[in-house]
Amino acid sequence: MAQPEALTRNEDGIAAALGVLKQQFGERFSTGASICEQHAHTTTWIPNQPPDGVVFAHSAQEVADVVKVCAAHKVPVIPFGTGTSLEGHTNAPAGGISIDVSHMDKVVEVNASDLDCRVQPGVTRMALNTHLRDQGLFFPIDPGADASIGGMAATRASGTNAVRYGTMKDNVISVEVVTANGEIIRTASRARKSSAGYDLTRLMVGSEGTLGIITEVTLRLQGIPEAISAASCSFPTIEAACETVMAVIQYGLPVARIELLDALVVKAVNGYSKLTLPETPLLLLEFHGSDAGVVEQAETFGALAEEFGGTGYAATTTAEERTKLWQARHDAYWAMLALRPGCKAVATDVCVPISKLAEAVGAAAAKALEMDLIAPIVGHAGDGNFHASVLVDMQDVAEVARAEAFVSWLNDMAIALGGTCTGEHGIGQGKRPYLRRELGGAVDMMMAVKQALDPDGILNPGKIFI
Amino acid sequence: MAQPEALTRNEDGIAAALGVLKQQFGERFSTGASICEQHAHTTTWIPNQPPDGVVFAHSAQEVADVVKVCAAHKVPVIPFGTGTSLEGHTNAPAGGISIDVSHMDKVVEVNASDLDCRVQPGVTRMALNTHLRDQGLFFPIDPGADASIGGMAATRASGTNAVRYGTMKDNVISVEVVTANGEIIRTASRARKSSAGYDLTRLMVGSEGTLGIITEVTLRLQGIPEAISAASCSFPTIEAACETVMAVIQYGLPVARIELLDALVVKAVNGYSKLTLPETPLLLLEFHGSDAGVVEQAETFGALAEEFGGTGYAATTTAEERTKLWQARHDAYWAMLALRPGCKAVATDVCVPISKLAEAVGAAAAKALEMDLIAPIVGHAGDGNFHASVLVDMQDVAEVARAEAFVSWLNDMAIALGGTCTGEHGIGQGKRPYLRRELGGAVDMMMAVKQALDPDGILNPGKIFI
Numbered sequence A, B: 001m002a003q004p005e006a007l008t009r010n011e012d013g014i015a016a017a018l019g020v021l022k023q024q025f026g027e028r029f030s031t032g033a034s035i036c037e038q039h040a041h042t043t044t045w046i047p048n049q050p051p052d053g054v055v056f057a058h059s060a061q062e063v064a065d066v067v068k069v070c071a072a073h074k075v076p077v078i079p080f081g082t083g084t085s086l087e088g089h090t091n092a093p094a095g096g097i098s099i100d101v102s103h104m105d106k107v108v109e110v111n112a113s114d115l116d117c118r119v120q121p122g123v124t125r126m127a128l129n130t131h132l133r134d135q136g137l138f139f140p141i142d143p144g145a146d147a148s149i150g151g152m153a154a155t156r157a158s159g160t161n162a163v164r165y166g167t168m169k170d171n172v173i174s175v176e177v178v179t180a181n182g183e184i185i186r187t188a189s190r191a192r193k194s195s196a197g198y199d200l201t202r203l204m205v206g207s208e209g210t211l212g213i214i215t216e217v218t219l220r221l222q223g224i225p226e227a228i229s230a231a232s233c234s235f236p237t238i239e240a241a242c243e244t245v246m247a248v249i250q251y252g253l254p255v256a257r258i259e260l261l262d263a264l265v266v267k268a269v270n271g272y273s274k275l276t277l278p279e280t281p282l283l284l285l286e287f288h289g290s291d292a293g294v295v296e297q298a299e300t301f302g303a304l305a306e307e308f309g310g311t312g313y314a315a316t317t318t319a320e321e322r323t324k325l326w327q328a329r330h331d332a333y334w335a336m337l338a339l340r341p342g343c344k345a346v347a348t349d350v351c352v353p354i355s356k357l358a359e360a361v362g363a364a365a366a367k368a369l370e371m372d373l374i375a376p377i378v379g380h381a382g383d384g385n386f387h388a389s390v391l392v393d394m395q396d397v398a399e400v401a402r403a404e405a406f407v408s409w410l411n412d413m414a415i416a417l418g419g420t421c422t423g424e425h426g427i428g429q430g431k432r433p434y435l436r437r438e439l440g441g442a443v444d445m446m447m448a449v450k451q452a453l454d455p456d457g458i459l460n461p462g463k464i465f466i
Helices: A011-028 A033-038 A060-072 A125-135 A149-154 A200-204 A238-251 A263-273 A291-307 A319-330 A332-339 A354-370 A397-416 A432-439 A442-453 B011-028 B033-038 B060-072 B125-135 B149-154 B200-204 B238-251 B263-273 B291-307 B319-330 B332-339 B354-370 B397-416 B432-439 B442-453
Strands: A053-056 A077-080 A097-100 A107-111 A116-119 A172-178 A184-186 A213-220 A227-234 A257-261 A282-289 A311-316 A344-346 A377-380 A385-388 A390-392 B053-056 B077-080 B097-100 B107-111 B116-119 B172-178 B184-186 B213-220 B227-234 B257-261 B282-289 B311-316 B344-346 B377-380 B385-388 B390-392
Touching: A011 A053, A011 A060, A033 A053, A060 A077, A060 A097, A060 A172, A060 A184, A060 A213, A077 A149, A077 A213, A107 A125, A116 A125, A125 A149, A149 A213, A172 A200, A184 B442, A200 B200, A200 B442, A227 A291, A227 A319, A238 A257, A238 A282, A238 A291, A238 A354, A257 A263, A257 A319, A263 A319, A263 A332, A263 A377, A282 A291, A282 A319, A291 A311, A291 B291, A311 A319, A319 A332, A332 A344, A332 A390, A354 A377, A354 A385, A354 A397, A390 A397, A397 A432, A432 A442, A442 B184, A442 B200, A442 B442, B011 B053, B011 B060, B033 B053, B060 B077, B060 B097, B060 B172, B060 B184, B060 B213, B077 B149, B077 B213, B107 B125, B116 B125, B125 B149, B149 B213, B172 B200, B227 B291, B227 B319, B238 B257, B238 B282, B238 B291, B238 B354, B257 B263, B257 B319, B263 B319, B263 B332, B263 B377, B282 B291, B282 B319, B291 B311, B311 B319, B319 B332, B332 B344, B332 B390, B354 B377, B354 B385, B354 B397, B390 B397, B397 B432, B432 B442
Parallel strands: A053 A097, A077 A097, B053 B097, B077 B097
Antiparallel strands: A107 A116, A116 A213, A172 A184, A172 A213, A227 A282, A227 A311, A257 A282, A257 A377, A344 A390, A377 A385, B107 B116, B116 B213, B172 B184, B172 B213, B227 B282, B227 B311, B257 B282, B257 B377, B344 B390, B377 B385
């Protein structure tokens, strides 16, 4: 994994922009070192590349104002929500201005009868779900972190519920965007479907702040299901667990979540969350539906799992037991870190066709062992998406090099199996070398779109493309 | 509705391209008047604007070869599948070359275990479903016509099943595309989800041949449900039927189809299909699921419908009765035409937020009456999408003018209600005046993308943009 280079800084432009923004935003503009560092990348091993200043914006118009200043001086702008992205998305390799939208945290409108809502980009998914609960609605996308909706849209996030409810691509109806020249546009109407021109909504979702800055998101919502049931099932091997997942998908069972934890992760969560799960590969499941429907789904799953040697299968519909079970999954990241205190977890994020899941997960586990790396695996298995989190002692240069080699090998393997180097984290800085290996000449088309919409390259430079 | 203008023709370039293509393609290249007319627009009131020649391509490489010739001479290329589009998509207002892909009709690969397949663009949806049936799979998108998969992708088609299975946007995993300079690219891997760069797949889906020519499509498939049940229910008023649909969506009932027919359409299909349905507004439904699941869904629907005065509700799981019931829906277009023999049906295609459906449909019916027009209404009601098909005597100049005024009023009403001027037909030539009314400055962003990917404007000119 190539470390991100520092790009050429436009010092004169930056100095001029800082002066104007200070005047325009007063106390809501900061050039303090700690504020700037907090707005660059902090959560992975990618080094921190802070911006020169941070604006705390309160409206789309203010975002547009900042962009206009930066456009006039050809200065980079980097949107910032919660900073929970994992591939260096919020770094400022050429300096510039971070636009923090976390204060834009209003749920503007909930149309319960249309199952949609409009939110400002700084609303987090948990805040949104708290807001929606008493209307019997929820927003299903759950990437783990309490990310902002704007950031989730920008990285095309997904997570544990995607197998049933899709990703951000499927759940964003339209976005309001500030363009590179400071115009404010809306990409689509509120209709559930449309064939009106190019799908700018989907073009913006996953564009990582490089084509525009998202200032409002219209989202599809779901009714809270009548019944929710959770279950876990242990398997003798990782392959048996994966084959069960493949059977579930092929059967068409509408599981809401189907998560894979390898034996090492189960051991970690047992320790961290005080559980007594058998320390073999585990599937965690959630079923959504009617009272009768979730029972039927759970029974069908049980029958499928049995064919592949699943044991200890138990389903529960009580909220308390369900929460306890899923806590293990939510704690997995911290539990894994606790396996090697002081180490960093290097996130990986490949996604392969479901028929290749057992092969890919098995190969990843074997490769980590062969390379003398500790890389516990969790997966949104129903999508063929899994994360081998390499626990790395950053002081051990040789180990860091092996981890880099593993990440590179993993991405290439996924691509060779017809998959992708990123199922949900995005390209950012870290995955840039792999984009062309995966998509070849299509990257030239992406670059042409980027050039057309941001000719001066001020929108989040140094991301997606090398 | 403005009639499409003839655009400036590049006579020298066209003459040169015709010469080269004749040499390259021999008998698979035609400049015959009848062949050319068949490859321009035939199914609506938009006048036929034939291309100068038609190439019957057999491979992506051949499509690329044609595009390279046309690019060298700056000559328009217009992709053609089955010609079932409704807004002038296949017209050649500046002349040029139609690339007929109907011979590219191979199902390249079916990955049953991944629920996906790769098809050439000329495969029709019915041919695909015939191919898939013995593997227990189906492709759910059903726009009515037996359209080609390439054309359905290009217009972002949907139809009766979209309420459950989404539109082409949701069911295309990736496309292979020939770009404006004759390169062949693939937009995405075969993974079920990805965050790898811009979503070029969704950019191509719905781009109506103006950004590239689709030469292969990778599709999501569905397992044929264990059980399918069909039902019909009559309502005292169109508002009552729409309110039932709204309740169904808000309840989260996973109906596979929920189609609205107004009283006039029911009368038409009774006559055409020899049925005896009560001549009041009707909902036709289909439920997909397990044996127990479809019974539960049908019961839930019945309870909801009763609240809004639904009568004559009957569900059936036998294939024969189901086919008979849905035949009425499939015949609706021909049945409506039979209401006024010799007239053309002017298709409309608005889509509004579901909470506005009753209001929009009621207003459309009242407006048609007020304007002395016959405009039976059918709707993919679960999406808020409906079609008022104006039956027009094309010899009656005043009536044609009234129909045009109605279409314009309808589009503006849908936009004012937060909806779109096209739910599934696309912009083509006919809807161009409404795109900017709906999306404002976003159209400039679309035009910037178009300019970047097709600087000489050779890909299907005169469509989408004015």
